[in-house]
Amino acid sequence: MVQEFKKNHTNSHLFKIDNFSLLTKYEIDCIESSVFDLCGRKWKILVNYDEDEEHVSIFFENQDPLDVELEYQVYVVSQLKAVWYPKANVKWDFSASSKPIAKGITNLMSLDDLKSKGFLIEDCCMFGASLPDQKTERPGTAECFSLIEKPLNNKVTWMMTKFSSFDAEKAHQSNEFIVGNRKWRIEVHPRGHEEAKGESCSVYLVGEGYINNAPKTKTFAKSKLRALDQVNRNHLEATDSYWVDEEYDDTNGFMEFMPLSKLCEPYLVKDKFYVGVEFEVISVAKYV
CATH class of the missing domain: 2.60.210.10 (Apoptosis, Tumor Necrosis Factor Receptor Associated Protein 2; Chain A)
Structure with a gap:
């Protein structure tokens, strides 16, 4: 039709x-x-x-x-x-x-x-x-x-090895990964971003470009950002829903994700810090 x-x-x-x-x-x-x-x-x-x-x-x-x-x-x-x-x-x-x-x-x-x-x-x-x-x-x-629940590759974890070597005053991004028909990165500010600076570790989900010549349109996502508990598996998690702009968008996430007082064991072990994202649902667009 x-x-x-x-x-x-x-x-x-x-x-x-x-x-x-x-x-x-x-x-x-x-x-x-x-x-x-x-x-x-x-x-x-x-x-x-x-x-x-x-x-x-x-x-x-x-x-x-x-x-x-x-x-x-x-x-x-x-x-x-x-x-x-x-x-x-x-x-x-x-x-x-x-x-x-x-x-x-x-x-x-x-x-x-x-x-x-x-x-x-x-x-x-x-x-x-x-x-x-x-x-x-x-x-x-x-x-x-279309809205896609639990899309392919909906769980991504970034292992930040030698965490102490990361400049604490700068933002750091994971390698690019693809969920839906869009490219993403996880962004971590070890000592916080803007108002949270010096108080919390800030974590964001960054939306980038598109694959397969998909239409450039806002992307709806409900996702969970988490810091992995490497001892007890009692992970620290935060969930939110947002529309990610069609252009580069690094504003979605949590400025006060983790108090700096918690940036130690069991989340930071042997200078390794694991931070991840899990998509519950994501929107995709395609030409038909």
């Missing part, structure tokens, strides 16, 4: 969301597409899910400064037949602004209607945006967003 839609709908971008029910489990209320091109301009689709009201909303957001009036459509696509809702075009006067402007439909459809009317099937839902009054022969584009 995706390929048929792309072929028959120029000036369109389809945003497919798999494992839709996991949005509620992980309290995700907004999903952004990657930046895509329609008629030489840059855009995003934003899908909001209100868990309390059980409604979805959809918005079309310009990524380039514009000062023009355009007709656009935002909609949800049926998986039973070649229709989408709603059919109406909307005129949007883009005023010149340095910031993105999002326009669309609040409370597009209830969760019950999505299921009963064939828009949400097998935990998959498809949304889209079009510029119907713009002419082009270029086929439509599409991407898929």
Whole structure:
């Protein structure tokens, strides 16, 4: 159906969301597409899910400064037949602004209607945006967003040998590793970062580039950072959820991860310190 839609709908971008029910489990209320091109301009689709009201909303957001009036459509696509809702075009006067402007439909459809009317099937839902009054022969584009629980290689441990030789005043990063379709590193500040300097060891999860030409979009992750207890296996752990920016992002983690008073046995043994990350869930995006 995706390929048929792309072929028959120029000036369109389809945003497919798999494992839709996991949005509620992980309290995700907004999903952004990657930046895509329609008629030489840059855009995003934003899908909001209100868990309390059980409604979805959809918005079309310009990524380039514009000062023009355009007709656009935002909609949800049926998986039973070649229709989408709603059919109406909307005129949007883009005023010149340095910031993105999002326009669309609040409370597009209830969760019950999505299921009963064939828009949400097998935990998959498809949304889209079009510029119907713009002419082009270029086929439509599409991407898929999905939440993956316990992804491949979801546990990574960094053994910091000769820990005393690491400059305590600087940040140190592990080798690069891949989880989902993104590159990551663990970052350790032995004597703390910013306000925690001199008080705690700070540990962060750093998001870097993407593999396999994946769409550059924000990555949702729920992960656990841990320092390994090498004697009793009573590891020190901290868990959090965050959206990792599509560009290099080293802000997610814990400034006050471990008090410096604990940076000794059983966590630091024979000048070795083990720090790791475990991903409970991660989002991945791919072109389809």
